[in-house]
Amino acid sequence: MERQQKEWNQLKHEPSKRTDVYNLIRSVLEKDLKVPADLKKPLINLGLGEPSKANGFELPEVINEAMIESIKGETANGYTMSSGTLDARKAIVKKFSNPEFPFTVDDVVLSFGCSGAIYNAVSALCEEGDNILVPRPGFPLCYPISQNLNINLKYYDLLPEQGWEIDLNSLKSQIDENTKAILVNNPSNPCGSCFTKAHSLEILAVANEYKVPIISDEVYYGLAYGEGSEFNSFGNLTKDVPIICCSSISKIYCLPGWRLGWSIVYNNHGYFDHVIQNLHKHAMIQLHPNSLVQQALPRILGEVGEDHFTTLKNKLKEAAECAFNRLSQIRGLQPIKPSAAMYMMIKISLDEFCDIEDDVDFCKKMLHEESILAFPAQCFFAKDAFRIVICQSTKNIEEFADRLQDFCQAHYKRTAPLVQDQ
Amino acid sequence: MERQQKEWNQLKHEPSKRTDVYNLIRSVLEKDLKVPADLKKPLINLGLGEPSKANGFELPEVINEAMIESIKGETANGYTMSSGTLDARKAIVKKFSNPEFPFTVDDVVLSFGCSGAIYNAVSALCEEGDNILVPRPGFPLCYPISQNLNINLKYYDLLPEQGWEIDLNSLKSQIDENTKAILVNNPSNPCGSCFTKAHSLEILAVANEYKVPIISDEVYYGLAYGEGSEFNSFGNLTKDVPIICCSSISKIYCLPGWRLGWSIVYNNHGYFDHVIQNLHKHAMIQLHPNSLVQQALPRILGEVGEDHFTTLKNKLKEAAECAFNRLSQIRGLQPIKPSAAMYMMIKISLDEFCDIEDDVDFCKKMLHEESILAFPAQCFFAKDAFRIVICQSTKNIEEFADRLQDFCQAHYKRTAPLVQDQ
Known part of the structure; x- marks a missing residue:
């Protein structure tokens, strides 16, 4: 056999194609949305849909x-x-x-x-x-x-x-x-x-x-x-x-x-x-x-009784309304009001912004500048939008909205340049 | 599309070949070794390798x-x-x-x-x-x-x-x-x-x-x-x-x-x-x-300390010795002394028996006549043997050996026929 003539270090096992799979979320997490060690502010993680105690969702x-x-x-x-x-x-x-x-x-x-x-x-x-x-x-x-x-x-x-x-x-x-x-x-x-x-x-x-x-x-x-x-x-x-x-x-x-x-x-x-x-x-x-x-x-x-589901839905509804109301007021963003599950999609009007390339770029800059983690629509086979997870306290959502507003403010196209070109 | 011309009841989804898999143990359990509801004696289950409390193995x-x-x-x-x-x-x-x-x-x-x-x-x-x-x-x-x-x-x-x-x-x-x-x-x-x-x-x-x-x-x-x-x-x-x-x-x-x-x-x-x-x-x-x-x-x-492993190994050793010693004395069977894991293989000399076709037949009859569940070598790509699980109390193993002896006795070839043909 040919292999017998070689040494191990001349060989490399090429793994099967079937295991060479690509998870859009995980991949973006490892590259563009890799959370830096030196975040400027405490991270607001609107990434994974985890209705756990850490997010204020108590177990029955x-x-x-x-x-x-x-x-x-x-x-x-x-x-x-x-x-x-x-x-x-x-x-x-x-x-x-x-x-x-x-x-x-x-x-x-x-x-x-x-x-x-x-x-x-x-x-x-x-x-x-x-x-x-x-x-x-x-x-x-x-x-x-x-x-x-x-x-x-x-x-x-x-x-x-x-x-x-x-x-x-x-x-x-x-x-x-x-x-x-x-x-x-x-x-x-x-x-x-x-x-x-x-x-x-x-x-x-x-x-x-x-x-x-x-x-x-x-x-x-x-x-x-x-x-x-x-x-x-x-x-x-x-x-x-x-x-x-x-x-x-x-x-x-x-x-x-x-x-x-x-x-x-x-x-x-x-x-x-x-x-x-x-x-x-x-x-x-x-x-x-x-x-x-x-x-x-x-x-x-x-x-587990109906009260669990009622509480869960009420919390999600409250969070959804809070997020929707706040984000509706931010120029350049169109939140789409959710009515179910734990997520909200927010469309980005890219032409309102001066230096945002696409949704991945938006999320990347939002992470680095405002310590907010959320996934771009490209993770979901779409574009020009991002997803937030709303199984969060309204306090977190308010803080998120404040930071997001600042973030957008910093990236809007300016109608008149601040400094005239020399 | 052709399917559109048909009704659902004229169609049947042929599942993928890759999911049409065959588990030798599970398959034999569902056919030849299907445990009958009307077992003659309490079941001695020497089938699955389960070192659990039910089998006398306490957790640390x-x-x-x-x-x-x-x-x-x-x-x-x-x-x-x-x-x-x-x-x-x-x-x-x-x-x-x-x-x-x-x-x-x-x-x-x-x-x-x-x-x-x-x-x-x-x-x-x-x-x-x-x-x-x-x-x-x-x-x-x-x-x-x-x-x-x-x-x-x-x-x-x-x-x-x-x-x-x-x-x-x-x-x-x-x-x-x-x-x-x-x-x-x-x-x-x-x-x-x-x-x-x-x-x-x-x-x-x-x-x-x-x-x-x-x-x-x-x-x-x-x-x-x-x-x-x-x-x-x-x-x-x-x-x-x-x-x-x-x-x-x-x-x-x-x-x-x-x-x-x-x-x-x-x-x-x-x-x-x-x-x-x-x-x-x-x-x-x-x-x-x-x-x-x-x-x-x-x-x-x-x-979990070394004492757990020592106890576990001692129990297995005791069970292995008990099983090996008892089964060594049964004509037509050759237990192979185990030294590790939780199993023992026992070879069957088919020519000692009058009506045992193969290892599956041996295990099937042993189940029906003596309420012992153990898997034939065919489940392990081999033949003319069966496997017992030894994470069992010696009491169970003694009882198993007694029944197995009776079972063999009932199936040996007889040197002289009991009744002369007319």
């Missing part, structure tokens, strides 16, 4: 109780079924199954967070070369997934002026013979929007017309707080279109980092009979999520 | 303390770096890095258990069509991994009569231009063996000669209890051969199910420079393992 007591019970009981220190314990999956059925749109434990597969659930669903539905349709702006996870699985992403547009509804013509125009699923994310990250029931039905009508199933990323399940906005799971809106709903405890129970998610397969017309089998088989490779969290899940889903 | 107190501290502190309810927190990775460096064979936090990537670590390593090293060499008998995980990644497995033999050392000629004969790694599993599941230092160096010499790196599955790190047997991590035996060592807290800390594992890259000669990058990138898809366990990891690795 029962959650820690249930986890401590799991730990002390020491009956959860063992392997479970790869797809998750029967009890954990039963708890998901009990919590989320609607009598009109029922599913069973066999239709549920646990995963490593909602990211894992989406990865598993896409992996099961697509061969190499197939494509899925994804929203623009949209959560960037599908990008490294597509690279890993060697599939194509085709983008459909969301319309900011219509509350981030899907441009249905754009959606239809993207469907081709190799389209294996439409990925929807409702409520939306990064848009902070939630589809009306009527619009969800329009989307389903397209899926039904073209016979393309839906992967619904519902990690912000239920988190619609806007006036008159109402969340409907795609699984509960159709008896025709087959749906895989992905979610987790990370956002709605304020447990990012615990990494327990799930896929629920709404196997309408038996279309997903074989897919369900493969989701279970596929789980046998990396096995199940943490067994303690699995054991705690029935109590988490069963005992 | 500090482990639960550390986890409860994580939970109550509520500072771990957030996303961490995809590759794991710096503190968790530092703890791994502190515990496992040898001054002579050092590695840094950048060489460590956390994963979903050791299964996840092995999956990640193979995924990073191999393109489709490449191959890795795996032991026979060996842990069956690499089979679904190979199907998922569309790579080939080539088997090298372990020699039971030489304490399950690798048949080095068999190993060499399997290496070809597309061989991207030799996977070793030391201590071994299912063999319950541990390589001597001299033999490990022989294996490294082959890897060095052919310039093939090693993936070392060391999930039973340190668990060598046999007379004179001694564990050496492959990472600590070479400055030439590049190694990826995979391990987890599941076995050595008796925490199966918690799903925190890691890869340590021993980047000798910089051969893995690009591989390390991709391991970190690849982690950005499904992100990090449970954040609470990550936060507890420094205390688990730092404060």
Whole structure:
């Protein structure tokens, strides 16, 4: 063999292409938005969607109780079924199954967070070369997934002026013979929007017309707080279109980092009979999520009351209104009022500014000059905007708005130059 | 589009080939070894390697303390770096890095258990069509991994009569231009063996000669209890051969199910420079393992004392001796004395039995007649043997041996027929 003739230092292992993946957020964090060690002011981090205690989001007591019970009981220190314990999956059925749109434990597969659930669903539905349709702006996870699985992403547009509804013509125009699923994310990250029931039905009508199933990323399940906005799971809106709903405890129970998610397969017309089998088989490779969290899940889903969600939504609503009102008054920025999830998008009128190249440049300068971390729209397949995370105290948001105002002030085009050229 | 002309019930989604994976253990559990509801006796489960409380393996107190501290502190309810927190990775460096064979936090990537670590390593090293060499008998995980990644497995033999050392000629004969790694599993599941230092160096010499790196599955790190047997991590035996060592807290800390594992890259000669990058990138898809366990990891690795490992090894040794002594006395069975890990292989002399077709048939009948669950060698790419898990009380093992003796008695060939044919 040729290798035998060489020394190790003449060789270098070229890793697989499938692991050479690119995460838009992580990549920007490591380059343009690398937080400098010598920040001028305390960092205001509006980057990651983490509804944790550090951000003023308290956990319902029962959650820690249930986890401590799991730990002390020491009956959860063992392997479970790869797809998750029967009890954990039963708890998901009990919590989320609607009598009109029922599913069973066999239709549920646990995963490593909602990211894992989406990865598993896409992996099961697509061969190499197939494509899925994804929203623009949209959560960037599908990008490294597509690279890993060697599939194509085709983008459909969301319309900011219509509350981030899907441009249905754009959606239809993207469907081709190799389209294996439409990925929807409702409520939306990064848009902070939630589809009306009527619009969800329009989307389903397209899926039904073209016979393309839906992967619904519902990690912000239920988190619609806007006036008159109402969340409907795609699984509960159709008896025709087959749906895989992905979610987790990370956002709605304020447990990012615990990494327990799930896929629920709404196997309408038996279309997903074989897919369900493969989701279970596929789980046998990396096995199940943490067994303690699995054991705690029935109590988490069963005992956390409506008051938790009401408080959570009220906090988000308060933060959203505060952010929207303040930012609406800043020239050159157009915040788009959020009504759901934990985010707000803010359009940047680049022509109001004298030295801002694009959204990445805006965020980079904002970080260096005002110690604010937020992600540019380019992280979400879009441009000329940036996203802020609103699971923050209003105090933080006020401080953010003050600094942002100063920042813009320093970068506006000046109508008359301050100093005449010599 | 053609699909538009059809109804959903005329369509069926054919899932991807990559998710159509086959786990030998799970598959046999669902078919031949499906535990009947009406077992004749209480089940003796010698199937899964679970050193948990239910099997008489107590946790060091500090482990639960550390986890409860994580939970109550509520500072771990957030996303961490995809590759794991710096503190968790530092703890791994502190515990496992040898001054002579050092590695840094950048060489460590956390994963979903050791299964996840092995999956990640193979995924990073191999393109489709490449191959890795795996032991026979060996842990069956690499089979679904190979199907998922569309790579080939080539088997090298372990020699039971030489304490399950690798048949080095068999190993060499399997290496070809597309061989991207030799996977070793030391201590071994299912063999319950541990390589001597001299033999490990022989294996490294082959890897060095052919310039093939090693993936070392060391999930039973340190668990060598046999007379004179001694564990050496492959990472600590070479400055030439590049190694990826995979391990987890599941076995050595008796925490199966918690799903925190890691890869340590021993980047000798910089051969893995690009591989390390991709391991970190690849982690950005499904992100990090449970954040609470990550936060507890420094205390688990730092404060669990030698007494835990001594107790664990003594228990395994006692169980191994008990099982070996009892089973040695059963005609038709040749137990191979284990010296490490949590398993023992038992050869079956099929010609001693009148109605046992093969090892699967043996295990199936043993389950149905004596309510003993153990896995046939076919689950481990081998044959004519079965594996028992020895992390059991000696009481259980005695009971198992009694039943096994009865079972064999009922199936021996009879030298003279009891009833003459008419």
